[in-house]
Amino acid sequence: DARVTQTPRHKVTEMGQEVTMRCQPILGHNTVFWYRQTMMQGLELLAYFRNRAPLDDSGMPKDRFSAEMPDATLATLKIQPSEPRDSAVYFCASGFEGRQPQHFGDGTRLSIL
Amino acid sequence: AQSVTQLDSQVPVFEEAPVELRCNYSSSVSVYLFWYVQYPNQGLQLLLKYLSGSTLVKGINGFEAEFNKSQTSFHLRKPSVHISDTAEYFCAVSEVDSSYKLIFGSGTRLLVRP
Numbered sequence: 196d197a198r199v200t201q202t203p204r205h206k207v208t209e210m211g212q213e214v215t216m217r218c219q220p221i222l223g224h225n226t227v228f229w230y231r232q233t234m235m236q237g238l239e240l241l242a243y244f245r246n247r248a249p250l251d252d253s254g255m256p257k258d259r260f261s262a263e264m265p266d267a268t269l270a271t272l273k274i275q276p277s278e279p280r281d282s283a284v285y286f287c288a289s290g291f292e293g294r295q296p297q298h299f300g301d302g303t304r305l306s307i308l
Numbered sequence: 309a310q311s312v313t314q315l316d317s318q319v320p321v322f323e324e325a326p327v328e329l330r331c332n333y334s335s336s337v338s339v340y341l342f343w344y345v346q347y348p349n350q351g352l353q354l355l356l357k358y359l360s361g362s363t364l365v366k367g368i369n370g371f372e373a374e375f376n377k378s379q380t381s382f383h384l385r386k387p388s389v390h391i392s393d394t395a396e397y398f399c400a401v402s403e404v405d406s407s408y409k410l411i412f413g414s415g416t417r418l419l420v421r422p
Contacts, residue, residue, distance in 0.1 A: 199351070226408065238352075238398065238412040251409070286351055293408035295340060295359075299351030 197221040199289050199300035207306045213275040216303045218287030219268055227270045228288040228297055229255075229262055238286075244270065245293060277307045310335040310401050312413035320419045323391055329384040329416045331373075331399030338404040341382040343373055346396040346415075355397075358382065369393070394420045 200219040208214060220227050229241040243251040247264040255262065259278070264270045274281055284304050288297035311334045321327045333339065340359050344352040356367025363375040373384045382399060399413040 228408075237414050240409060243408055245408075288351070290408075295342065295357060295402065295407060295410075296354040297410070299353070301349065301351045 197298075199287055199298050201285075201287050201300035201303050203303060204301065205304045205306075207308065208277060209308050210278055211276045212307075213273065214277045214281075214305060214307075216272045216285050216287075216305070218270040218272075218289075218300060220270065220287070220289030221298055222268075224289035224291050224298070225267070226290045226293050226297075227264060228290070229270070229272050230286040230288065232284045232286060232302070233282075241272070241285075243293075277305075279307045281305065282307050310339065310403065310411045312399050312401050312411055314399055314413035314416045316416050317414070318417045318419060320421060321389055322421050324388050326387050327385065327389050327393075327418065329397050329399075329418065331382045331384065331413060333380050333382065333399075333401045335380075335401060335403065339401045340404060340407055341373075341375060342400040342402075342410065343367065343371070343382070343384050344398045344400060344412075345369075346398065348395075352398060355384070389418070389420050391420050391422060393418060 202217045227244040232238050241255040242262040261273045284302045286302045288299045290297045313332045342357045343355040346352050356365045358365045358375045366372045371386050396415045398415050400410045402410050
């Protein structure tokens with residue numbers, strides 16, 4: 196089965212460091228989503244890309260977070276500088292034409308000390 | 309704005325017993341409804357979806373859900389659960405006109421005991 200691949204699966208780093216999370220969407224999918232999952236806030240949509248263009252990043256803190264799609268096979272989410280409150284599981288999902296369902300990766304568990 | 313309420317944070321149940329996980333939503337426009345399951349250390353998997361048509365929707369792993377527009381509910385049911393059904397279950401809603409944007413409930417942990 197085709198899968199969304201996220202790397203790294205786990206990341207522990209100290210506050211102030213730059214963090215880069217990567218996502219390989221399913222081949223042929225043209226939409227990519229970034230979500231953050233925390234105990235307090237649940238699942239939140241951070242960013243939505245279609246055909247590599249960001250269409251909705253209203254859920255993403257603009258001062259320290261950035262999301263890009265350098266090409267159709269790679270999406271990145273960066274945090275610089277990282278803070279302890281950024282500790283969460285970050286999920287990437289991909290789909291076609293923004294339609295459901297979205298296919299989720301297994302997530303990156305991020306811990307900022 | 310839409311919202312999704314899953315009133316039960318945890319539902320313990322014995323193996324082979326029936327289970328219902330409750331989901332209520334709020335929206336002023338037409339919506340699509342979804343149930344996702346999350347196993348430990350994994351992403352979310354789609355169990356079933358309601359887009360239109362029959363209000364009784366059947367999904368994978370023997371789960372089904374019924375869309376009730378008057379009660380704005382989309383409860384998930386399974387007649388007989390297995391130990392392997394232990395997981396977190398999320399109800400989600402999206403507007404028909406902006407279907408990419410999923411709003412998730414807070415999740416219900418289903419704990420199946422032998």
